[in-house]
Amino acid sequence: MKNVILLTIDALRKDALGCYGNESGLTPFIDSLQDKCIRFTRGQTSGPYTQASFPGILTSSYYLEYGKPKGLSPHRTLISEPLKQAGIVTAAFHSNPYLCDYLGWNRGWDVFYDSMEEEVDPKIPYIKGDVINSKVDKWLSSYTQGGGYKPFFLWLHYMDIHEPYIPDRKYIDMVDPSVNTSPDEMYNLFKEVLLKRDVSNEETVKLLKKLYDAHVREVDTYTRDFFATLEKLDILKDSVVIITNDHGDEFNEHGGFSHDDKMYSELIDMPLLIYDPSKDKGEVCDTLVSNVDIPPTIIYLFGLDPVAGFEGHSLLPLEDYPQKGCFGEAIDQRSQRGGDIEKDVYFYREQDLKVIYRANLDSWEMYDLKADPKELNNIVDASPKAEELKSKLKPSVRRWLKK
Amino acid sequence: MTEQDKTKRCAELVEKSKEVVREAFKKFDPVDTAITWTGGKDSTTTLWIISQVCQEDGIKLPKVMTIGEGDSFPEIHDFINKWSKEWKLDLEWCINQDVIDAAGGKLSAIVRVKDLDERNQAEIKRIGYEGDTFPFEAESYVGNHLMKTVVFNQFIERNGVKGIFQGLRRDEQPARAQDEYFEHKEAAHLVPEHTRIKPILHFTERDIWDNIMVNQIPYCVLYEQGYRSLGAKTTSAIAEPGVPAWEQDLEHTVERAGRRQDKEQMMERLRKLGYM
Numbered sequence: 001m002k003n004v005i006l007l008t009i010d011a012l013r014k015d016a017l018g019c020y021g022n023e024s025g026l027t028p029f030i031d032s033l034q035d036k037c038i039r040f041t042r043g044q045t046s047g048p049y050t051q052a053s054f055p056g057i058l059t060s061s062y063y064l065e066y067g068k069p070k071g072l073s074p075h076r077t078l079i080s081e082p083l084k085q086a087g088i089v090t091a092a093f094h095s096n097p098y099l100c101d102y103l104g105w106n107r108g109w110d111v112f113y114d115s116m117e118e119e120v121d122p123k124i125p126y127i128k129g130d131v132i133n134s135k136v137d138k139w140l141s142s143y144t145q146g147g148g149y150k151p152f153f154l155w156l157h158y159m160d161i162h163e164p165y166i167p168d169r170k171y172i173d174m175v176d177p178s179v180n181t182s183p184d185e186m187y188n189l190f191k192e193v194l195l196k197r198d199v200s201n202e203e204t205v206k207l208l209k210k211l212y213d214a215h216v217r218e219v220d221t222y223t224r225d226f227f228a229t230l231e232k233l234d235i236l237k238d239s240v241v242i243i244t245n246d247h248g249d250e251f252n253e254h255g256g257f258s259h260d261d262k263m264y265s266e267l268i269d270m271p272l273l274i275y276d277p278s279k280d281k282g283e284v285c286d287t288l289v290s291n292v293d294i295p296p297t298i299i300y301l302f303g304l305d306p307v308a309g310f311e312g313h314s315l316l317p318l319e320d321y322p323q324k325g326c327f328g329e330a331i332d333q334r335s336q337r338g339g340d341i342e343k344d345v346y347f348y349r350e351q352d353l354k355v356i357y358r359a360n361l362d363s364w365e366m367y368d369l370k371a372d373p374k375e376l377n378n379i380v381d382a383s384p385k386a387e388e389l390k391s392k393l394k395p396s397v398r399r400w401l402k403k
Numbered sequence: 404m405t406e407q408d409k410t411k412r413c414a415e416l417v418e419k420s421k422e423v424v425r426e427a428f429k430k431f432d433p434v435d436t437a438i439t440w441t442g443g444k445d446s447t448t449t450l451w452i453i454s455q456v457c458q459e460d461g462i463k464l465p466k467v468m469t470i471g472e473g474d475s476f477p478e479i480h481d482f483i484n485k486w487s488k489e490w491k492l493d494l495e496w497c498i499n500q501d502v503i504d505a506a507g508g509k510l511s512a513i514v515r516v517k518d519l520d521e522r523n524q525a526e527i528k529r530i531g532y533e534g535d536t537f538p539f540e541a542e543s544y545v546g547n548h549l550m551k552t553v554v555f556n557q558f559i560e561r562n563g564v565k566g567i568f569q570g571l572r573r574d575e576q577p578a579r580a581q582d583e584y585f586e587h588k589e590a591a592h593l594v595p596e597h598t599r600i601k602p603i604l605h606f607t608e609r610d611i612w613d614n615i616m617v618n619q620i621p622y623c624v625l626y627e628q629g630y631r632s633l634g635a636k637t638t639s640a641i642a643e644p645g646v647p648a649w650e651q652d653l654e655h656t657v658e659r660a661g662r663r664q665d666k667e668q669m670m671e672r673l674r675k676l677g678y679m
Contacts, residue, residue, distance in 0.1 A: 097672040101576065102665040111580050116668050119552075122531030125675030139581060163677050195677050258677065333678070 003239040004301050006155045006294070007226070008057060009219055010050065010096060011162045011259060012245035014043070014269040016216045026175070026216045029224035030243065033275050035282045038318070042288045043270035044326040044349060045247050049259045050098045052330040053246045053291060058105070058155070060295035060310035064329050067400040068341040072104035079295040080108030082307050083153050089143065093136050094157035095127040111139060123166050123187055126159035129222030137229045144233055153298065156226070158219050161249070163258060164190035167214035171221075175214045179207065186211060197260075199252040209251045240301055241275040242294065253374065261330045263347035263356045264375045268328060274315070285318055288349065290326045325350040327396060348393035355380065355389040359397055364390060413614040417452060420602040423584045424456045424568075427600045430585075431566040433457075436465045436600075437558070438568040440494075442479040443633045444611050444622055444648075445570035447486075449603050451620045453568060454490065464492065465568070468558050471498040472541040472550040474510055474635040482623040497554045499523070502546075506539035510637065514539050522593075526553050529593055531675055541635035544667045553593075560595045568600045574607045575658060608658055612649035632658050 014020050018031035019039060046056035052063040059076040066073050080090040091111035099105045099114065106112040113135060115127040136156055143149060166186045172179050181189075189211075193204055223243070230236035247259050248267045259267050270291055292312035299307055300314035315321055325348055332343035344359045352370040357363070366380035366389065380386050404412070427436060438453055440446045450467065457464045469483055487494040501520045506512040513536045516527055527537075530548050537545040559567060573579050584604055590596035606614070608631075615622055625633060626648040629641040643651050 097669045097676070100665075100669055102669050113581065116665065116672070119530070120672065120675070122675050125531075125672055135581065190677070 001151045001303060002301065003151050003235065004153050004298050005230075005239055005241045006057075006153075006298070007223065007241060007243045008094075008155070008157045009161065009223075009243070009245050010157060010159050011247060011249045012216065012219070012271065013248035013266060014245070014271040015266075016213065017271050019273070020271055024175070024213060026213055027220040029220045029227070030273070033227075033273065036275055036277055036279045038274040038276075038279075038283045038285055038315075040270075040272040040274075040285045040287070040289050040315070042286055043244070043272040043291070044268055044288065044328065045245070045270045045291050046326075046328040047330050048247050048262055048267035048328070049330065049333060050096055050246050051333075052328070054099055054105075056291040056312075056328075057244070057246060057294050060292045060307075060312045062292070062311065062327065062329060062396075064331070064341075064344065064400060066403075068331065068339060071102070072107070074104075077307055077309055078105070078107045079298055080153070080155075082108075082299065082304065083302065084108045084110065086302065086304050087150065088302060089150055089152040090154075091136075091139055091143075091152060092155045093132050093139075094155070095132065095159045096157060099157070123164060123183060125164070126162065129158040129160045129219060130225065132156055132158060133222055133226050133229065136226065140229065140233055140235065144235060151302070153302070157246075158222055160219050160222070161212065161215040163194055163249075165194075165208060165211035165215060166190070167211055167218055171214040171218045172211070174217050176210050179210055179214075181207065181211070194257045197256045197258070199255060199257065205252045205257075208257070212249060212251070237277050239277075241273075242297070243271070243273040243275065244291065244294065245271055246291075260334060261332045261343070261345050263328060263330070263345060263354075265369070265373065268347065283318075285315075287318075287321060287323065288326055288351065289315060289321070290328075293321075325392060327393070329396070344398065346393055346397060348389055348396075350389060350392075353383070353385055353389060355386070355393055357390075357393055357397065409613050410617050413610070413617045416603075416606055416610055416614065417455075417618075419605060420449075420452045421456050423600065423602040423604075424453050425460070427566050427568070427585075427602075428456070428460075428462065431598070433462050433465055435563065435565040436568065437562060437564045437566075438465055438467045439555070439570070440467050440469050440483070441570075441633070442469065442483045442623055443570070444615065444626065445572060445603060445606075447570075447622065448606070448611055448614060448620060449568055449570035451618070452602055464490075466562065466564075467492045467494045468497050468555075469494065470551055470554050471496050472635055473498070473503050473506075473508075473539070474541040474637055476623075476625060476633065476636045476639075478625050479623055479633060482621070486621055495558070497558050499549050499554050502539065502549050510539060512539045513537075523549055523553070526593060531671075540637070542638045542667065544671045547667070556594055559597050564597060566598045566600050568602060570603055571601045572606050572608070572611070573604050579604075608653045612653075616649070 016022055017027045019034050045053040047053040047063050055061050055063050058079050061076050084090050090109045092109045093113045095115040100116050101114050166183050199205055249259055250256050250266050253266045254262055254264050293315050296310050296312045296314040297316055300316050313322055327348050329346045332340045342360055347354055347356045354367050356365040364380045365378045366383055366386050367375040438450055440450050454464050501523055505514045505518040515536050532545050540546045541550050573582055582604055584601055586599040588597050629643045629646050631642040631648045633639055
């Protein structure tokens with residue numbers, strides 16, 4: 001039985017990756033893995049920001065299942081719980097406060113590092129990927145020492161792409177050496193432009209995107225270093241590595257920055273790679289898949305019985321995966337007191353058609369992603385498929401009130 | 404476990420801790436080390452183990468520091484006073500007097516940042532706090548930093564401490580599962596270089612109580628009343644009223660119930676990431 005490793009990268013846009021068509025060479029290492037990967041081209045996250053999407057990634061359930069959550073509901077099953085029960089060693093290393101011990105994400109892990117005890121600089125308000133790597137290296141080295149270890153499930157998460165965008169000079173130079181913004185100026189852009197969602201200056205939007213790209217380049221390096229550790233410890237050959245994001249990031253595609261309560265591709269499109277060193281060639285899967293499918297896939301890889309309550313389906317074996325629609329939801333995060341359940345938004349997608357519903361405005365949008373990949377042309381009143389998709393989304397709207 | 408097994412296990416745990424202490428005294432001249440003591444069960448156990456080593460090896464017990472965070476239990480105060488006399492400790496009470504003065508000594512008073520001295524203002528800037536005021540609470544984000552972290556760093560700086568003993572345990576929370584006995588901290592802005600030494604890292608909460616009972620180590624009376632973990636007075640809660648800590652179900656319930664500080668840490672991280 002192989003180890004399973006889940007590498008999640010915060011705020012990584014799918015279109016930043018070379019293997020998904022980006023031509024700027026930001027991810028040479030991840031691109032180089034393709035001949036051992038299954039690459040999913042139509043992955044969708046279940047929400048546009050961390051709290052909305054991670055229930056999908058780690059609990060195979062949707063964000064608002066029980067209304068607005070304060071911490072992780074005891075009704076949800078974290079992937080670590082059934083694994084630990086089955087005797088698999090589970091370890092987590094991350095630095096995202098929304099997934100911390102205090103909010104209940106520590107359930108079922110043998111090792112759970114959330115970095116919350118560390119002091120961090122306001123310009124880098126998280127533990128960097130190289131430090132996450134060194135902690136993982138230390139744990140893996142001691143855990144696998146002498147061989148003959150029990151299989152493990154390891155989850156690691158890199159925060160480095162997340163704002164504030166203040167990349168190191170060396171990564172800026174890899175992306176565009178002509179950028180001469182100082183770290184103080186970058187911090188100021190974060191405070192004065194990004195936080196205020198001020199998209200009025202096109203040049204500034206472009207500059208912020210370049211700084212973002214430099215962070216993508218940085219994370220590709222950390223991914224390379226992490227794989228080098230696996231190789232060094234002779235673990236890689238016995239492991240499957242799943243690489244994905246939790247959501248993307250916006251650069252004025254729909255009038256904003258960062259990742260708010262929007263359901264467009266720049267936030268919802270999910271890169272998803274399953275790296276398996278025993279594969280003799282790369283594969284591409286064009287089926288529509290969701291991040292709620294990740295936990296069942298991990299369960300499948302460990303050869304365990306399906307977990308009751310998981311909403312998703314195992315992605316493997318590919319031929320058994322059912323064709324289905326994808327769903328996601330969120331609430332307005334920027335309201336008072338950290339989120340307004342009355343301002344909820346949903347999407348539902350089948351093939352290349354997506355409907356979006358804002359409950360408080362009772363407003364519908366619909367896009368044909370093939371004809372209109374930028375989602376600028378709302379066809380909800382014109383499409384013959386609109387009613388069918390709307391009727392499939394409707395039962396999920398505010399379903400927690402019916403429980 | 405029989406009493407005999409318990410005694411044997413405690414002896415083994417203590418022996419491992421003594422090895423760590425002796426290794427520390429090889430790495431650092433004992434006069435360049437110090438011991439943190441809160442009056443709680445873990446740091447008292449650590450202090451007791453270090454003093455055993457010092458007696459056995461004819462070494463003078465290092466300096467002991469305790470932090471007065473401005474919100475402590477009188478019972479802990481009394482406990483520290485009593486035993487520091489009994490054990491003839493070279494004890495230093497460390498307090499951020501400037502903050503206490505600015506708060507007029509009153510808990511939850513609103514402190515204006517500009518009323519503080521230069522060092523405290525620089526510290527507030529370092530942790531990225533941008534408000535003009537903050538409440539004087541030992542476990543608020545700013546309060547915790549000024550009343551504990553700053554005082555700790557200043558003590559190290561003032562005394563040229565190279566190695567400092569702490570009573571941390573791996574089983575306190577999963578985040579500590581990876582901790583090592585020696586943790587070197589590089590010098591950084593306002594932080595002196597030092598090494599943290601954690602001799603009782605391998606003790607569980609249950610081991611601590613077994614060892615306290617087996618070796619008759621003194622403990623603060625609050626544990627008899629049902630407290631399991633002692634922090635600041637206003638934010639520590641009794642886990643089970645009237646049930647002494649060692650009689651509670653330590654294995655299946657959490658040690659730290661009042662986790663105000665964890666919440667504050669999380670909120671501040673989220674703010675720095677641009678949320679809230």
